[in-house]
Amino acid sequence: MTTQQNTLHVDLDERSYDIVCGPNVLEKAGELFAPLLKSKRVVIVSDSNVAPLYLDKLCGFLEDAGLSCESVVLPAGEATKSISNFEKLLEDILAMGIERGTSLVALGGGVIGDITGFAASALLRGIDFIQVPTTLLSQVDSSVGGKTGINAKAGKNLIGAFHQPRLVLIDTQSLNSLPKRELLAGYAEVVKYGLLGDAEFFAWLEENGQALIDGDQELRREAILKSCAAKANVVAQDEKEGGVRALLNLGHTFGHALEKECGYGGDLLHGEAVSIGMVMAFEFCAQQGLCAPEDGERLKKHLVSLGMPVDLSSLPCQDWTAELLMKHMMKDKKVKDGKVTFVLVRAIGEAYLSREVEDADLKTYLDDLLKRSKA
Ligand SMILES: NC(=O)c1ccc[n+]([C@@H]2O[C@H](COP(=O)([O-])OP(=O)(O)OC[C@H]3O[C@@H](n4cnc5c(N)ncnc54)[C@H](O)[C@@H]3O)[C@@H](O)[C@H]2O)c1
Ligand SMILES: O=C(O)C(=O)C[C@@H](O)[C@H](O)[C@H](O)COP(=O)(O)O
Numbered sequence: 001m002t003t004q005q006n007t008l009h010v011d012l013d014e015r016s017y018d019i020v021c022g023p024n025v026l027e028k029a030g031e032l033f034a035p036l037l038k039s040k041r042v043v044i045v046s047d048s049n050v051a052p053l054y055l056d057k058l059c060g061f062l063e064d065a066g067l068s069c070e071s072v073v074l075p076a077g078e079a080t081k082s083i084s085n086f087e088k089l090l091e092d093i094l095a096m097g098i099e100r101g102t103s104l105v106a107l108g109g110g111v112i113g114d115i116t117g118f119a120a121s122a123l124l125r126g127i128d129f130i131q132v133p134t135t136l137l138s139q140v141d142s143s144v145g146g147k148t149g150i151n152a153k154a155g156k157n158l159i160g161a162f163h164q165p166r167l168v169l170i171d172t173q174s175l176n177s178l179p180k181r182e183l184l185a186g187y188a189e190v191v192k193y194g195l196l197g198d199a200e201f202f203a204w205l206e207e208n209g210q211a212l213i214d215g216d217q218e219l220r221r222e223a224i225l226k227s228c229a230a231k232a233n234v235v236a237q238d239e240k241e242g243g244v245r246a247l248l249n250l251g252h253t254f255g256h257a258l259e260k261e262c263g264y265g266g267d268l269l270h271g272e273a274v275s276i277g278m279v280m281a282f283e284f285c286a287q288q289g290l291c292a293p294e295d296g297e298r299l300k301k302h303l304v305s306l307g308m309p310v311d312l313s314s315l316p317c318q319d320w321t322a323e324l325l326m327k328h329m330m331k332d333k334k335v336k337d338g339k340v341t342f343v344l345v346r347a348i349g350e351a352y353l354s355r356e357v358e359d360a361d362l363k364t365y366l367d368d369l370l371k372r373s374k375a
């Protein structure tokens with residue numbers, strides 16, 4: 001069995017950690033976790049889809065290395081990132097009688113990573129956790145960087161903490177069981193790295209995206225490593241999003257507003273919202289004369305060629321208005337003195353932050369978009 005593995009490093013002083021990526025690296029969980037743990041005890045948090053596939057395997061590898069393994073399994077899906085599920089998760093873990101040396105392990109996608117990391121940040125005033133991401137989205141984005149949290153009635157990810165993992169273990173083989181819709185949703189965050197600062201990577205994705213989605217293991221590994229390296233570099237410069245880290249939010253101010261409006265029940269996945277949100281960012285910039293319209297068209301063409309959503313017309317949730325979406329955008333964590341910080345684009349590979357967007361211009365764009373999507 002191949003275990004060709006690569007290691008990247010997230011450089012954050014005493015909170016630094018490795019990202020270990022490769023096929024079948026799950027088998028190495030015991031030897032990789034053991035030196036990092038403060039005690040031999042780990043609690044694995046997973047979801048109802050992932051647990052039947054990988055929980056026993058992971059536990060087995062940990063037990064082979066002399067570690068003890070308990071688990072909590074949450075329902076699958078975005079709705080799990082709620083205050084009530086968070087409360088239940090904390091109570092369930094506390095009922096196990098954990099100590100400060102106990103570590104949590106997030107085994108699953110971004111939902112499990114986000115809620116588990118947040119639980120780790122809060123339990124006993126902070127315990128360690130390890131990320132074992134099993135979706136493309138979580139392998140290229142959510143497992144790295146320490147943003148943890150849950151959704152609130154007011155909006156997406158509004159309750160949380162920065163809490164870095166001790167290790168990210170990416171077994172690229174786990175993507176073989178991932179449904180195609182989820183793979184494509186994760187691919188949106190891969191495309192994001194090209195758009196925000198690496199036009200060459202975007203061109204590489206235009207060339208290789210289809211084969212990657214179709215299952216080429218080597219291309220997947222390359223794209224995951226490239227994405228993680230880009231994210232690690234940004235996070236090392238700006239751990240708590242005082243500046244440059246906000247670029248990782250390209251497409252998210254629009255995307256999170258759409259997610260909030262669709263509810264968190266699976267009608268619109270996070271990555272799908274990001275796909276549409278990035279196209280909206282390019283369209284808005286083209287309308288404002290900030291970016292050539294051809295760049296947005298090129299982006300759309302690539303996303304459409306893979307079967308990804310690029311506009312609102314296909315979505316089952318359709319009750320939105322420009323005012324409603326703008327109200328949701330005002331809940332964005334990048335709002336300062338009542339103004340949203342937007343991630344805008346000059347071209348593919350050239351994103352920048354702006355607080356100059358006028359409400360009237362945004363409303364004109366959204367009104368026009370909504371009219372087009374209902375036509
Ligand atoms: N913290 C961050 O920096 C960050 C970054 C990006 C996204 N996010 C968050 O991540 C979440 C989305 O993550 P996601 O797209 O991974 O969704 P997810 O965690 O809901 O996983 C998607 C679906 O795939 C299933 N699944 C996971 N791994 C599988 C596998 N290997 N085989 C079969 N099924 C599998 C899950 O059970 C779920 O049904 C959102 O809440 C988003 O806000 C956070
Ligand atoms: O890590 C970051 O920083 C990101 O913005 C990555 C995003 O892909 C991710 O969706 C993140 O959770 C959004 O952050 P938020 O602060 O807008 O909730």
Ligand SMILES: [Zn+2]
Nearest residue numbers: 189252270274
């Ligand atoms: Zn995202």
